[in-house]
Amino acid sequence: MRRADTIAEELEEMIFTGSYDNGDRLDEIRLAERFGVSRTPVREALQKLSVSGLVEQIPHRGVFVRQPGPVELLEMFEVMAELEGACGRLAASRIESDALDRLAVANETCATVAKVGDADAYYRANEGFHHLIYMQSGNGFLEAETRRLCRRLQPFRRLQLRLRGRMEQSLSEHDGILEALRDGDSERSGSLLREHVAVQGEKFHHLMIGLRAEHKLV
Numbered sequence: 413m414r415r416a417d418t419i420a421e422e423l424e425e426m427i428f429t430g431s432y433d434n435g436d437r438l439d440e441i442r443l444a445e446r447f448g449v450s451r452t453p454v455r456e457a458l459q460k461l462s463v464s465g466l467v468e469q470i471p472h473r474g475v476f477v478r479q480p481g482p483v484e485l486l487e488m489f490e491v492m493a494e495l496e497g498a499c500g501r502l503a504a505s506r507i508e509s510d511a512l513d514r515l516a517v518a519n520e521t522c523a524t525v526a527k528v529g530d531a532d533a534y535y536r537a538n539e540g541f542h543h544l545i546y547m548q549s550g551n552g553f554l555e556a557e558t559r560r561l562c563r564r565l566q567p568f569r570r571l572q573l574r575l576r577g578r579m580e581q582s583l584s585e586h587d588g589i590l591e592a593l594r595d596g597d598s599e600r601s602g603s604l605l606r607e608h609v610a611v612q613g614e615k616f617h618h619l620m621i622g623l624r625a626e627h628k629l630v
Contacts, residue, residue, distance in 0.1 A: 416456035419447050421532070423457060424567040427466055427477055434479040438467060464567050485568065489613030492565055495558040496542070497606030502549040504593050504601040511548050512594060518544060519586045526579040534579050535570040541586060545593075545605070572612050585611070 423443075426432055443454045458475050461467040468478040480488070507515075518541040525533040542562070546555040562569075573579055585608045592600040 414453075414456075415447075415449060416453040416460065419443075419449070419453055419457035420460040421567075421570075422447075423461060424464075424466060424571070427479060428567075428571060432477045434477055436477045438475045438477065440475075461567075463563055465564055466567060486613065488561065488565055489568075489609065492558075492561050493606045493609040493613075495554070495561060496545075496609050497602040498554060499546050499549040499551075499558055500589065500593070500605035501598045501602035502551055502554070503545050504596050504598040506550040507545075507548040507593055511544060512590075515541060515544050515590055515593070519583070519590060522579075522586060523583055526583055529579075531573040531579065532570065534582075535573055538573075538582065538586075539566075545589075569612050581611075582608070 423432075423438070432438070438458060440451045440454050440458070444451045447454065458467055458469070462469050462475070465478060465480060467475050469475050518537060521537040522534055522541060525537055539562075543559070546558045546562075549555055573582065585604065589601060589604045589608065592604055
């Protein structure tokens with residue numbers, strides 16, 4: 413993994429656990445010293461956080477923490493669930509045989525990393541699974557919009573996988589989605605994908621409560 417990606421993930425966790433409050437300024441020089449790197453990977457990490465909306469870059473002032481509120485997060489997950497559901501409905505009637513095979517391989521990769529409990533590796537494999545479905549929707553505009561919101565929600569979807577049992581639950585949900593796509597069942601595919609993403613939002617909410625409580629005890 414690139415150093416900038418590692419720094420971005422560490423900063424995400426610090427923001428989520430309350431080490432940084434909403435509105436705090438993130439100084440490139442101090443962060444570079446903290447992580448023992450040059451300012452370049454720090455700048456790249458902050459740019460990545462900006463894409464996901466966890467920080468805001470204000471010209472001539474700097475980079476500031478921006479924690480989305482619970483209502484905003486709920487709204488984003490609701491829209492994401494509907495977009496993924498639409499991708500699933502369309503993909504069920506349009507997906508190609510070789511894409512179904514690649515989807516099965518992606519899910520096998522998810523299963524492999526889940527066995528060793530690597531949540532971050534699972535997220536990357538999981539992302540490949542979902543992106544294949546977006547592509548197989550056969551609708552370029554829908555794919556682009558779904559990918560855009562997927563990038564926005566990336567840190568939140570990644571972190572919820574740390575909850576005990578969530579990777580195994582996610583795998584089970586993938587199995588159902590894959591079966592529905594193989595059967596060409598548009599309604600079931602759309603419904604299962606929508607529920608899959610809605611559960612992620614619920615799990616993230618519970619995780620945040622636990623993380624902040626744990627941080628206060630330290």
